Amino acid sequence: MSNSTVQVAEAPPGVEGAGFFATSLDNLVGLARANSLWPLPFATSCCGIEFMSTMASHYDIGRFGAERLSFSARQADVLMVMGTISKKMAPVVKQVYLQMAEPRWVLSVGACACSGGIFDTYSVLQGIDRIIPVDVYVPGCPPRPEQILDGFMQIQELAKNESTRRRNEPEYKALLASYGIE
């Protein structure tokens, strides 16, 4: 494997010796989570087309451990909302989010998902953060696959660095409560 170009994820900081490696559990779990995030693509319009490109061989989101798209919310880690969400669609997005197990992250891709975009009108939800908490926003109309990958890498950073118990913290619970979740 000496001539392999495959790069293995860097080990977290820790103490290394002959036959052992010690680090904190947070770091280890974060490393595992960040490099095997399963996205649930919720694609409704043109940003979804950009996602298809992101997912396919040229940009290959699989390089970030996300090649396993989870079309079941129960097994997904990242909800990627791509495209215009109408008010009629909003309860569906929320239900998908509720079906996801913790830890879960939300990536809002494109101007429409982030803020309603050009569709400032009676039928369109003015940003998905009105119904579910969003971790990373990717602006653009539509964003290029590079931008979506950058947003995904930001999610990876979150997964790597947040405490494994962050989801039990009062701030996080208050955030969910502000959306009427749990």
Add this chain to the structure above:
Amino acid sequence: MENQQITDALQAQFGADAVYGVTESHGILQFTTGVDNIVPMLHFLYAHPEFKFQFLTDLAGIHFPDAKGQELGVIYHVHSLENNVRLMIKAYAPIDAPHFPTITGLYAAANWMEREAFDFYGILFDGHPNLTRILNMDEMDYHPMRKEYPLEDATRHDKIDELFGR
């Protein structure tokens, strides 16, 4: 089959007052009629041995806030496939009582179109089998295409008029 033939036949059947505002656009005959005449007129055009307007292309609502007493309108587009002739019929009702008779008894396709006109304009189609919202969310409490409502989303706070030159 000439457009004049159609107006003549309709005026002979329903009276000279029943067909007014007759114009022609791109060769398509357009006219206005009373709300009460709509259903018998469409039935007549459907069953007529020569005209055979047996296809409902479209049914749409419209709102003219300045036309007092006839603010809300319904426009029927019918097509005679055999003669390849199209026809546009308009009718208006006051916004206080926007009642139109349903045409679902003749054209089953009118079912969803009438629901759409109800959804967006609040036009009430008497006799419709299921007059509920079709496109907007069920919780919506107004009819958004009426001109008195703003097009923009009322819940949005980040759009400052000053920045948009208003």
